[in-house]
Amino acid sequence: MDARASSIRLLAGIAAAGLILTGCAAGADTSAGTAAPGGSSSSAAQGEQNDADVAFVQGMIPHHRQAVEMADLVAGRSQNAQVIDLAARIGGGQQPEIDMMIGWLEEWGAEVPAEGGDMGGMDMGGDMGGMDMGGGMGGMMTPEQMQQLQGASGPAFDRMFLEMMIEHHRGAVEMAQTELQDGADPEALALAQKIIDTQQAEITEMDTLLQQV
The missing domain is CATH 1.20.1260.10 (Ferritin, core subunit, four-helix bundle)
Incomplete structure (x- = not known):
């Protein structure tokens, strides 16, 4: 029973770690996605006449x-x-x-x-x-x-x-x-x-x- 409980705890820990990594990756993707439009807007503004x-x-x-x-x-x-x-x-x-x-x-x-x-x-x-x-x-x-x-x-x-x-x-x-x-x-x-x-x-x-x- 102790071995079975250890296995369950190990699997649960792996799953939790996977969720954390997935969340980090999603956060990085979101950051990268918003950076491009901001950079593009700045570049366009530099080319505008006043x-x-x-x-x-x-x-x-x-x-x-x-x-x-x-x-x-x-x-x-x-x-x-x-x-x-x-x-x-x-x-x-x-x-x-x-x-x-x-x-x-x-x-x-x-x-x-x-x-x-x-x-x-x-x-x-x-x-x-x-x-x-x-x-x-x-x-x-x-x-x-x-x-x-x-x-x-x-x-x-x-x-x-x-x-x-x-x-x-x-x-x-x-x-x-x-x-x-x-x-x-x-x-x-x-x-x-x-x-x-x-x-x-x-x-x-x-x-x-x-x-x-």
Whole structure:
């Protein structure tokens, strides 16, 4: 009888241990199952744009558009090969960025700034995407400044173009620095850093050219 009782107690102990192990395994599975959605949500949040991203892109699109327009004025007005080359690089580099930023705003469901009525006529005034683009934002040129540039030629044009583009670039760099501080979207942040690197280098180049014209 003692041997039989020992066997029963042993079997009961094994069964109890099995229940405990099963419960631990179930607890581990539950923990693993809830960790994944939490991690996924955190990852998704890191890729979402915020208000600073939208403001940066909505401001940089018209800013780039004016830079491209200024660069387009160089042909036929400047005889300086270095100024002509610089303008070609500015226009060629910023137009693809405009197209990319428009795509972002469309994906985000945000308003794309209109092309200010008549960009070709130098009309940069008015409300563009909720912002006053009449020369008060980020080094933007006023319509009067753009008309002066359009009417110049030769060395006088070169000096005016370089001085205006330096101011324009400095404004873009400031806007990009604000985006780096406040933005969240990885692509927008990468563009902001690219703008800072590229346009700071071009400012240095233009400062040197100004001493030669």
